[in-house]
Amino acid sequence: MLEVRDLQVNYGGITALRSVSLSVKQGEIVTLVGANGAGKSTLLGAVCGLVKPASGSIRFEGNDITGRKAHRLSRRGLILVPEGRRIFVNLSVTENLILGGYFRPKGAELDQDIEKVFSIFPRLAERRKQTAGTLSGGERQMLALGRGLMSRPKLLMLDEPSLGLSPLLVAEVFGVIEQIHAQGVTVLLVEQNAAAALGVADRGYVLETGKVVLEGGGAELAADGGVQRAYLGMD
Amino acid sequence: MDGAQLTQQIINGLTLGSLYGLIAIGYTMVYGILRLINFAHGDVLMVGCYIAWFAAVQFGLPWWVALMGSMVLTALLGVIIDQGAYRPLRRAPRISALITAIGVSFLLENLGLVIFGGRPKAFARPEVFNQIYEWGGVRVLSLSIWVPILTAVILAGLLLIIYRTRVGMAMRALSRDMVTVQLMGVDTNRIVAITFALGSALAAAGGVFWAMKYPQINPLMGILPGLKAFVAAVLGGIGNVVGAMIGGLLLGMAEILLVAWLPELAGYRDALAFVLLIGILIFKPTGIIGQELPE
Numbered sequence: 243m244l245e246v247r248d249l250q251v252n253y254g255g256i257t258a259l260r261s262v263s264l265s266v267k268q269g270e271i272v273t274l275v276g277a278n279g280a281g282k283s284t285l286l287g288a289v290c291g292l293v294k295p296a297s298g299s300i301r302f303e304g305n306d307i308t309g310r311k312a313h314r315l316s317r318r319g320l321i322l323v324p325e326g327r328r329i330f331v332n333l334s335v336t337e338n339l340i341l342g343g344y345f346r347p348k349g350a351e352l353d354q355d356i357e358k359v360f361s362i363f364p365r366l367a368e369r370r371k372q373t374a375g376t377l378s379g380g381e382r383q384m385l386a387l388g389r390g391l392m393s394r395p396k397l398l399m400l401d402e403p404s405l406g407l408s409p410l411l412v413a414e415v416f417g418v419i420e421q422i423h424a425q426g427v428t429v430l431l432v433e434q435n436a437a438a439a440l441g442v443a444d445r446g447y448v449l450e451t452g453k454v455v456l457e458g459g460g461a462e463l464a465a466d467g468g469v470q471r472a473y474l475g476m477d
Numbered sequence: 478m479d480g481a482q483l484t485q486q487i488i489n490g491l492t493l494g495s496l497y498g499l500i501a502i503g504y505t506m507v508y509g510i511l512r513l514i515n516f517a518h519g520d521v522l523m524v525g526c527y528i529a530w531f532a533a534v535q536f537g538l539p540w541w542v543a544l545m546g547s548m549v550l551t552a553l554l555g556v557i558i559d560q561g562a563y564r565p566l567r568r569a570p571r572i573s574a575l576i577t578a579i580g581v582s583f584l585l586e587n588l589g590l591v592i593f594g595g596r597p598k599a600f601a602r603p604e605v606f607n608q609i610y611e612w613g614g615v616r617v618l619s620l621s622i623w624v625p626i627l628t629a630v631i632l633a634g635l636l637l638i639i640y641r642t643r644v645g646m647a648m649r650a651l652s653r654d655m656v657t658v659q660l661m662g663v664d665t666n667r668i669v670a671i672t673f674a675l676g677s678a679l680a681a682a683g684g685v686f687w688a689m690k691y692p693q694i695n696p697l698m699g700i701l702p703g704l705k706a707f708v709a710a711v712l713g714g715i716g717n718v719v720g721a722m723i724g725g726l727l728l729g730m731a732e733i734l735l736v737a738w739l740p741e742l743a744g745y746r747d748a749l750a751f752v753l754l755i756g757i758l759i760f761k762p763t764g765i766i767g768q769e770l771p772e
């Protein structure tokens with residue numbers, strides 16, 4: 243479904259990604275782990291069209307999408323839930339969701355999807371008319387996830403969805419991710435919480451200073467000594 | 478001043494304030510989403526007046542056709558200016574766009590001088606707006622009644638777009654986060670174009686009413702209303718549409734009442750706007766109902 247080949251991204255003089263290759267197959271959950279500054283967000287940014295790659299290619303559903311504009315890609319079902327939620331704080335909860343489905347036709351189907359998001363996240367339903375700026379961190383993450391779902395994604399890319407959440411909420415968020423996946427959405431998950439991410443993933447990649455240093459099955463990576471030391475906090 | 482005179486002055490203040498408000502909205506909307514002060518806005522208004530003048534005086538079209546036509550064509554002009562002059566600079570430092578805006582302003586003024594000539598043209602006031610209404614000693618021009626009413630209608634339509642449509646939602650979201658809206662499938666360039674179109678159309682409406690009130694037009698006529706409307710936008714809290722209208726009304730009212738109460742200061746009327754500007758920048762830079770906008 244997604245094929246990234248030899249991707250290089252530079253910011254001015256610094257190289258954030260060098261020759262990164264990665265793939266996600268239809269129906270998988272793939273996770274990308276790595277330390278701060280490894281280039282995880284840069285990779286997602288390049289895939290969804292927000293960051294221009296210097297070289298390399300990105301294919302989505304068989305088509306070359308390298309350098310395509312972000313708003314066109316999201317209309318094709320390539321959806322990013324960005325790092326730090328980035329909900330629209332000046333809009334209401336419902337408006338955030340409507341904007342998530344911005345390019346879909348108005349009507350019963352869209353309304354049903356809004357209700358579906360509310361049934362996944364009842365806390366949002368209680369706050370549907372509230373300005374999103376009044377939500378707590380956990381609620382904001384739920385709203386960001388729900389907003390992503392409103393576009394009916396084919397590939398959902400999540401950038402650190404568990405960042406800054408309490409352990410209870412982290413579990414809830416991962417539960418939702420598995421639920422979304424069970425409904426047929428392919429997921430590319432970026433996480434610093436490598437233990438939880440590798441736990442739900444079919445496969446994983448380890449990114450270090452702009453390069454893929456390791457890849458393999460989720461359980462396999464979780465058992466890897468290097469990964470355990472570097473990302474799972476084990477000795 | 479007796480009650481009748483006061484009523485009369487308040488109506489005049491409302492009328493002038495409505496005009497400032499209509500023009501101020503264009504500044505505030507563009508600033509809200511691009512953080513750009515569109516210095517050419519007043520000159521866009523001037524072009525709108527000439528379009529209406531050609532339609533009404535040269536082609537003898539009814540005033541409302543001239544008004545509508547001017548709003549549509551001026552909207553188009555706003556979009557062309559944005560796409561041609563500002564869009565290539567979206568990623569450039571903000572000062573570049575600002576300087577370009579000043580350049581566009583000079584360009585329009587000088588094109589106006591070359592094409593239309595420097596001599597003012599008479600702008601006939603349509604019959605409906607030229608009646609004198611009189612009751613209880615209050616005498617007002619019908620234009621002074623109609624302008625606030627039409628302004629309210631236009632403002633209501635604009636607020637409907639901003640708060641009840643998806644394009645309006647995208648505008649509001651864009652004003653806070655230009656990057657994330659793209660992830661929702663929003664074509665930011667299209668939304669910016671719509672913003673310029675709406676702001677310019679409102680400037681055309683304000684300009685045409687202005688020309689009916691002070692019934693002549695010239696290529697430099699946009700400068701003063703443009704500057705004052707900018708002050709109104711800052712007064713109300715730049716980036717805020719309702720604030721711009723409130724700022725406009727306050728400024729219009731303040732000018733009229735200054736002249737009415739302190740006639741010896743009438744000569745300072747145009748300076749008042751700038752005194753208020755300095756005052757608000759010192760005491761409440763975010764304006765009356767403004768909130769802090771992210772960079």
Ligand SMILES: Nc1ncnc2c1ncn2[C@@H]1O[C@H](COP(=O)(O)OP(=O)(O)OP(=O)(O)O)[C@@H](O)[C@H]1O
Pocket residue numbers: 253254256257258276277278279280281282283284285325434
């Ligand atoms: N807009 C930018 N301009 C310049 N450098 C950038 C920019 N964005 C990221 N970088 C740099 O690129 C590198 C990779 O950053 P990136 O945000 O992709 O890392 P990350 O793996 O997502 O980190 P984190 O876990 O902290 O989110 C870092 O060194 C960062 O400083």
Ligand SMILES: [Mg+2]
Pocket residue numbers: 282283284325401
């Ligand atoms: Mg990141």
